[in-house]
């Protein structure tokens with residue numbers, strides 16, 4: 251079951267991985283669009299994976315390394331919010347989903363940032379792009395007691411991140427592959 255899950259995850263996240271690769275090799279079409287986030291979902295057996303990625307401008311409020319105490323506090327608050335997916339997504343309680351793992355994907359803080367630039371010119375922090383843009387996000391894994399009752403998700407994160415206007419969703423679900431666009435007024439995904 252684990253191997254199947256990983257294969258599905260690789261398929262679902264492939265598009266996103268390519269996107270990242272383009273961004274890290276300088277720009278072209280790769281620059282992200284503020285207000286536009288991505289959500290990847292995989293529901294396999296009793297395991298649900300949700301990957302969120304969005305511009306740091308929307309999740310934190312800025313994309314540069316925090317420069318002062320106010321920005322450091324703002325950054326810390328954003329990290330805390332990302333660690334509380336209950337406020338970001340609503341899953342039907344009947345499905346009995348419990349968060350079993352979470353992995354944050356965020357730009358390094360300013361200490362590491364300076365250091366990295368000193369020691370290796372070519373090896374840039376992958377989340378801070380050359381044009382000053384930065385993405386951040388997280389991957390959440392849930393185990394669901396009654397996955398058949400999980401027939402949708404509500405993206406309540408629009409109330410947490412008011413500048414976020416759109417979430418492009420890609421999913422691999424028991425009903426097949428899905429692609430959708432969620433907005434603050436259409437934040438419910440059903441499958």
Ligand SMILES: [Zn+2]
Nearest residue numbers: 305307383384
């Ligand atoms: Zn940006």
